[in-house]
Amino acid sequence: VKGIRAEGTPATINPSIRKNEEKVVDNVPIAELSKPITPYCRCWRSQTFPLCDGSHVKHNKATGDNVGPLLLKK
Numbered sequence: 001v002k003g004i005r006a007e008g009t010p011a012t013i014n015p016s017i018r019k020n021e022e023k024v025v026d027n028v029p030i031a032e033l034s035k036p037i038t039p040y041c042r043c044w045r046s047q048t049f050p051l052c053d054g055s056h057v058k059h060n061k062a063t064g065d066n067v068g069p070l071l072l073k074k
């Protein structure tokens with residue numbers, strides 16, 4: 001049953017992003033970054049995944065987690 005885990009089974013990290021893919025992988029050549037600093041999502045809650053949209057703030061407040069983006073700098 002979806003959403004039910006056996007005891008001791010680790011939870012999934014990705015709640016909803018591109019679940020039709022076997023593995024979510026993104027390739028971004030550094031030279032193609034559009035900004036001097038580009039934040040990439042590591043919380044799997046962004047509506048603009050793989051880019052961070054600030055959704056980690058709400059996630060952290062709701063769960064007590066401490067996740068934040070990966071900042072790629074040109």
Ligand code: FES
Pocket residue numbers: 040041042043044045046051052053054055056057067068069070
């Ligand atoms: Fe996921 Fe910011 S929205 S790290």
